[in-house]
């Protein structure tokens with residue numbers, strides 16, 4: 001797979017655009033357009049493979065032609081679900097999104113999904129007005145079997161970059177594992193086919 005699609009989901013104002021822009025440009029700008037949904041594209045090299053990374057930044061306010069959360073979940077290979085540690089309602093929304101991801105991906109192998117969903121508590125710099133305890137979020141993350149991080153897009157570039165790189169790595173590993181799982185049965189049937197053809201010829205000689 002040369003394309004990796006990551007959706008950054010969460011309620012309005014949690015810092016989704018800030019996290020994406022921080023990862024792509026290393027900068028924290030402060031204010032981000034939120035009236036249109038958009039897909040950011042970046043070319044990366046992972047383990048010697050060229051990857052086209054697509055990052056989906058939803059428009060959480062109502063805007064024209066907006067895709068549904070279900071569409072976004074079906075589109076993505078990996079999910080970064082963001083809440084604001086100083087806003088309890090955004091944490092409840094994040095929980096509901098985790099639930100929906102699980103539900104919509106029930107058909108997929110569950111173990112595959114575990115490394116492909118991250119729960120991220122943003123705005124750690126606002127910990128003096130914190131409304132969501134770290135331990136509580138950790139519990140939810142283990143309930144949904146996803147990885148948990150707490151950070152600040154405003155203050156931490158390294159942590160933000162690490163999360164995106166890890167997700168790219170995990171999606172890329174998942175796709176390699178799928179290729180490996182497919183290959184043995186594929187090569188077996190090819191070997192069988194060759195054997196059948198030559199076997200028959202040998203018999204007729």
Ligand SMILES: Nc1nc2c(ncn2[C@@H]2O[C@H](COP(=O)(O)OP(=O)(O)O)[C@@H](O)[C@H]2O)c(=O)[nH]1
Pocket residue numbers: 010011012013014015016017018019029030031032033034060122123124125126151152153154155
């Ligand atoms: N204090 C603080 N503010 C942040 C942080 N990340 C984003 N913001 C602010 O939160 C607001 C909403 O951010 P935005 O990225 O537009 O949120 P989105 O609607 O989820 O895309 C903006 O005013 C940002 O400057 C952070 O880590 N700390």
Ligand SMILES: [Mg+2]
Pocket residue numbers: 016017018032033034057058059
């Ligand atoms: Mg935004």
